[in-house]
Amino acid sequence: MSTIIVIPCYKVKKKISKVINKSLKFAKKIIIIDDKCPQQTGNFVKKNYKSKKILVLFNKKNIGVGGAVKRGYEEALKLKAKYIIKIDGDDQMNPKYIPLLLKNIKNLNADYCKGNRFFSLDIINKMPFIRLVGNFFLSIISMFSTGYWNIFDFTNGYTAISAKALKKLKLSKISNNFFFETDMIFYLYLNNLKVKDVKIPAIYNNSESNLIISKIFIYFIKGNIINFLNRIYAVYFKKFFFIKFLFIFFLLLFSYYLKIFLYFLILFLFIFFIIDLFNIPYRKND
Numbered sequence: 001m002s003t004i005i006v007i008p009c010y011k012v013k014k015k016i017s018k019v020i021n022k023s024l025k026f027a028k029k030i031i032i033i034d035d036k037c038p039q040q041t042g043n044f045v046k047k048n049y050k051s052k053k054i055l056v057l058f059n060k061k062n063i064g065v066g067g068a069v070k071r072g073y074e075e076a077l078k079l080k081a082k083y084i085i086k087i088d089g090d091d092q093m094n095p096k097y098i099p100l101l102l103k104n105i106k107n108l109n110a111d112y113c114k115g116n117r118f119f120s121l122d123i124i125n126k127m128p129f130i131r132l133v134g135n136f137f138l139s140i141i142s143m144f145s146t147g148y149w150n151i152f153d154f155t156n157g158y159t160a161i162s163a164k165a166l167k168k169l170k171l172s173k174i175s176n177n178f179f180f181e182t183d184m185i186f187y188l189y190l191n192n193l194k195v196k197d198v199k200i201p202a203i204y205n206n207s208e209s210n211l212i213i214s215k216i217f218i219y220f221i222k223g224n225i226i227n228f229l230n231r232i233y234a235v236y237f238k239k240f241f242f243i244k245f246l247f248i249f250f251l252l253l254f255s256y257y258l259k260i261f262l263y264f265l266i267l268f269l270f271i272f273f274i275i276d277l278f279n280i281p282y283r284k285n286d
Contacts, residue, residue, distance in 0.1 A: 003102065004081040005030045005095075006072030008065050012089035013039035017048065023087065023095040024053060029079060031055050031072045032089075036062040041089070065157075066180025070171045077163060084166065086159045093158045097200045101160035104196050111165035111193035114181075115158035115200035116151070126204050138220055142182050145224035147189045147231055147276060151197040154182045158200055165193050178216045179223045186227045190234060 005027040009016060016032075023030055030053060034042025042056045057071060069086055076084045083102055087093050093115070104113045118124060118139075124132060135155055142154035159181070168191045175183040188195055 002080060002082040003027045003085060003098075004076040004079060004083075005085045005087060005098075006033070006069055006076060007031065007087055007089045008033050008035055008068035008072065009041040009045075009089045010035045010037045010062070010065070010068075011039055011041075012091075013037070013041045013044050015091040016041055016045060016089045018091045019087065019089050019093075019095070020045070020049065020054065023098070024051070026095055026098040027053070027085065028081075029053050029055060029076075031057065031075055033068040033072045034058045035065070035068040036060070064176040064180070065178060066174060066183070067176035069180060070174065070176070073161075073166060073171060077166065081163050084161050084163065086157060086161075088157050092203045093200070094203060097158070097198070098160070100200070101158075101198055104198055105160055105162055108196055109194065110196035111162055112185075112188055113160045113196045113198050114151070114153075114185075115156045115202075116153040116197040117156060117200070117202045118153050119199040120201070127202070128204070134217065138182075138217075138224075141221070141224045142185070145227040145231065146182065146185045147235070148185060148195055149276070151185075151195055153197070154185060156200075157181055159184075165191075168193065175223065177219070179220055182220070183223065183227070186231065189231065 003026065005023050007016075007019060007023075007030060009032055012019075020030060020032075032042060032045050032054065034040070034045075034056065036059050042058050045054065046056050055075070057075065059068060059071065072086070073084060083105065085098055085101065087095065087098075097115070101113045101115075104110055117127065118136070127135075135153060139152050139154050143149050143152075146154070155178070165188070169184075169187050174180060174187055185195060
């Protein structure tokens with residue numbers, strides 16, 4: 001089994017050794033992407049690890065976690081990976097769950113598996129309050145934007161994807177910043193690929209996270225709104241757009257004159273929600 005692990009690195013020099021040491025036995029190769037890290041994590045890895053299983057790449061400028069992961073994905077495909085694991089370098093994700101992610105891809109015919117921390121009250125209670133509230137709210141709106149109503153914890157960066165599925169995505173369209181994980185799932189939906197949640201706890205080791213909810217909140221909202229509109233157009237309106245537009249226009253006009261516009265809108269949104277929730281008939285592989 002050709003499994004390659006991709007680890008984007010930015011300000012994780014103190015933790016990266018633990019992650020590498022615990023990950024080596026699970027992969028054919030580990031790709032470290034130094035995203036212009038001010039701590040020079042990439043140089044630290046090159047100096048302390050001589051294993052041929054470890055490949056260190058350097059970005060000439062900081063392009064964001066998504067951009068770093070995409071570069072790692074592209075390199076993994078060049079190396080003929082069959083499965084690619086993405087894990088962060090801050091030691092908040094335990095590599096021992098890598099076999100579980102891979103098992104779900106192989107046995108459940110999933111294309112993409114991701115961790116979900118929201119499955120135990122004990123684990124949830126350990127999560128910093130601002131991150132708990134922020135992640136919960138962002139996960140709710142991400143359900144609307146991506147169309148995957150059966151998954152949660154969209155910002156979770158512990159993932160596995162098959163090379164076959166990855167090749168179907170146009171990585172250049174996917175966000176380079178922290179919106180990467182949510183944007184990735186949006187494009188998986190557009191390509192009719194199956195996403196599976198896997199219960200995996202996080203390790204809260206008092207390390208400072210590079211993801212600060214207050215700084216990313218606005219562009220997450222913006223990105224989700226744009227993806228929601230794009231998804232609705234692509235799935236429900238792209239084919240015979242003009243006819244559907246006229247149909248809705250006349251219904252709205254009719255309801256306006258009957259002074260029941262609000263009731264019509266509520267009914268329309270309810271019907272849309274039911275259709276979208278059960279993926280009828282647009283999703284065939286979930």
